[in-house]
Amino acid sequence: MTHATDPAAALRRLADRLAPLVAPRTIVTDPDTIAPLLTDWRRRFHGAATLLLAPASVAEVQAIVDIAREERVPLVPQGGNSSMVGGATPPGDGRAAILSLRRLSRLRALDPDAGLAVAEAGVILSDLHAAALAQRRRFPLSLGAKGVATVGGLVSTNAGGTQVLRFGTMRALVAGVEAVLPDGSLYDGLSALKKDNRGYDLDQLLVGAEGTLGVVTAATLRLVPAVAARCAAWVGIASPAAALTLLRRFQRATPALESFELLPAESLGAVLTHIPGTRSPLTGDHPWHVLLEVTADTPDDDPAALVERVLAAAFADGVAADATLAASEAQAKAFWRIRESISDAERATGPAAQHDISVPVEAMPRFMVEAAAACDARFPGTRASGFGHLGDGNVHFHVRAAPCTDPAHWYAEQVPVVSAFVHDLVVAAGGSISAEHGIGQMKRRELERLGPPARLWALRAIKRAFDPDELFNPGKLVTLAPDAPIQ
């Protein structure tokens, strides 16, 4: 086997050698088909690729991995291309092939009694939701990109969302993984054993690995009973600290608290200003707002009565100022539309630096107030605020540019400085610079800067063990050479 240093020749050989082994549709070289896959959905990252491989079977994935390894062609796995951190965008030098898992999209099994589904990497989240619901079950993870995000991407990024409070991230919902490892062998963890102590947990190692240790081809996923009833409430509240007190009371009262989202008055204001058809759930003004939801798994439960009881006690001792319960499914949807429109609304107010960060839940109220104040002081004219999943210790911390800032200058020059400042505050609070979006290429340098050293040592040791030639999603998450170029 010769390994020419010419990447274009290697890509040609890969395609030529694959041709007799896979279906014609699996090999795509048409630039118009490839073009949309070269840019992330927020159009922040741009790559280059002349070869798209779109296998429709695990055997095809194995053939691709085997020959790509021999020809030393890097592979960039891609699902719905909805990464927030450029995790599925190929390098800019064109040496990699895109490995799309979208055609590997069979729901292999769905067992409502066992509460398990086996879905291939290309199954779209909303399709999984529908299939589970048809069996009166629910896959309890949802997020804005559910119409395009795929199981393989959700697994590989350990996706979060708005139901993590009760059910955890993908990590908690993955009972087993099937993956083609870099040596071409097929790891089959799908049997979903509830107890299996045969050494290091390879399933969990692949969850959140961002495609850097191999290619996830399928996963066994946990299902829960379909929702029998739900109660959404909108609460006006004085401070993040009061919100945490209210959160703990709900958690003591019920295990079925699914969501507990906190947002400042200015986020609500941005939505009401910029998103047509929205209106404030409460009549008065409050500095902070909570959107919470309690569900019931059986028709016997009455989530609205429980929410009313906890809120009544909170009014009595001043923990909450005002609240309204959604009187209908339509009203609950209107509440959630406000929450889900914050990013769009804030974008409409001008450029911002967005940070998906987490700190321990108990530390979050103080962090939200103090970090915002520190940012405002350090960068005069900017305005910082956090909103999001208080119950998970995960806020989306946005710093909006000063009025009349040139967007190009802001993104190129100021955002890196602002983000480094925010990340330093997060590390000082014992937190994570990536709560639910992953590292991808966007945060790789910051991860290298902020470590800590033991974590970086272990990440590199594992990467080197699995993929010493860095052929799997190169440049994402971790590289063997520190300070490797981002693209």
Added chain:
Amino acid sequence: MTHATDPAAALRRLADRLAPLVAPRTIVTDPDTIAPLLTDWRRRFHGAATLLLAPASVAEVQAIVDIAREERVPLVPQGGNSSMVGGATPPGDGRAAILSLRRLSRLRALDPDAGLAVAEAGVILSDLHAAALAQRRRFPLSLGAKGVATVGGLVSTNAGGTQVLRFGTMRALVAGVEAVLPDGSLYDGLSALKKDNRGYDLDQLLVGAEGTLGVVTAATLRLVPAVAARCAAWVGIASPAAALTLLRRFQRATPALESFELLPAESLGAVLTHIPGTRSPLTGDHPWHVLLEVTADTPDDDPAALVERVLAAAFADGVAADATLAASEAQAKAFWRIRESISDAERATGPAAQHDISVPVEAMPRFMVEAAAACDARFPGTRASGFGHLGDGNVHFHVRAAPCTDPAHWYAEQVPVVSAFVHDLVVAAGGSISAEHGIGQMKRRELERLGPPARLWALRAIKRAFDPDELFNPGKLVTLAPDAPIQ
């Protein structure tokens, strides 16, 4: 640094170099103190060691790891020494030092509101239970060895027990790990972020690693509300298949089903015969028995009413034959004493080959019946049966020797053949040869024989990445040279 090939000299140098760095109590060479640590509690494995290191601080652990690495002295971490697979017994050649974590036993924090405790590796499980209960919380994992088993050992073996059905194994209860990695660096995952997507999950990698990737020094553990009420029931039933039907009905009726143990009539008979003071919970004869328990987290719930309702329906359509509810805490304890005495009772009936195995839950009823029949046919005179955690797909599958078998001959000659036969059946059913006890030294060769190639490749790749010189619990779980001697 010279690396003499004389292990005794290396051990002496390790002790000499440590002496100025650690407290005098940390270095133990007294043979009488060391002797009990050289054998596992079931007295199946025997090792040799002349040096015991018993650090009382993380800094001492780091000093030990640093110098042991330089002197190439293997370290065998040990907690309560209650491994079922020889996982904490040192090699027989005396070249390793025992690293006891028992003195690293501080409960650093317990936050009832956050539902988290930070416990050092040497904290004993029953002490953790007591500390949580004092704050009206519960650490929901328990097992027979709770009076000696330590947090470090429970984490490192991903321990199970009788509450896994509801709360999962240790893996689900560990929110973060602190560990000294083989390079001497301290990995600190204790901050217990609910969301943290900074790459591969190092906490979960260390859970169940059996001390082969580093030394766990502390863990952040999840707590749940203390039990407000419980209902234990004993059910007579026709078959494992009927038991699975009953299990699914309880799971549909409540999320608070904590235990669902299945045992055959002969296991009950062995207990009634050999364990003084036990009596049958039911008056009639039944081929199979179920012991189940439903708890309540709040005083509002009535677990007994729920159990009665589900059982009434099961009597009506013939799924269950008879049942009795524990009328008091004492009666519930008497039920559990039967379950927990099975191993002792079966030992009293003669020698046996015991297997801690799992298969998918749905496959377990058929496996229990067919595997027992296959064993009985293949080894005439022996008698096979399974009992245990049906809801976890985890039974303890025992094959009792034919009457009048010489125990020495049985254990030396016949057990390996019987176990290989049983393990082959387990693999054919898509199961695991180690459900909750781990691999240790007892099952390492069987894992090498049966472990699918992709799993073995990945286990070795990780081991090599973290510990290329095999200085951390050598000979346990996985070795870099296949077929390395067991001791």
